[in-house]
Amino acid sequence: TQLLEQSPQFLSIQEGENLTVYCNSSSVFSSLQWYRQEPGEGPVLLVTVVTGGEVKKLKRLTFQFGDARKDSSLHITAAQTGDTGLYLCAGSRNSGNTPLVFGKGTRLSVIA
């Protein structure tokens, strides 16, 4: 059972376009993280959202945590080729000593 459903799995867009990646669950998470991973490297933390309804912005990236803390979205404005990579959402439950629950990831390709 995949506890975090991420969509779309693959996305190929032109430079300058906008896109949204979704991360959905039927379970409540105490926090949710978004990571970006490039080939041959470990995931890099982009943001952590903790409060239901929270919105965080990181330059052209906007992250939102659902009111019920069951879902999240990542919106990228005016995508650049440097945004290409694997985007992973991961949910945390209860305490920091429990493993993160990962979505399957969204592989984004931004074409010049």
Place this chain on the structure above:
Amino acid sequence: GAVVSQHPSWVICKSGTSVKIECRSLDFQATTMFWYRQFPKQSLMLMATSNEGSKATYEQGVEKDKFLINHASLTLSTLTVTSAHPEDSSFYICSARDPGGAYEQYFGPGTRLTVT
């Protein structure tokens, strides 16, 4: 953010030999670290939770006698792949939680293991 290192970054070994991978938290202490395995173009698969001073907790289907985990200090966890076979070839990544954060985990750069 917190920094986690891994060593080696890549290793090639012969079938039947053992390989040790180190995971270090560089600027914080981590009572818990996690080991993941990643196949090409797939998400991370949790292998085990490494607890400082106690036995690791393995996920279902992961052989504890094959993937030995030792967390001897608050900044170091090791994963030893024993009697490696070609099917063990993969990208292994560790992570650690910064206790000062909000449950986020920081990942090492990964170790590419190739068994010939």
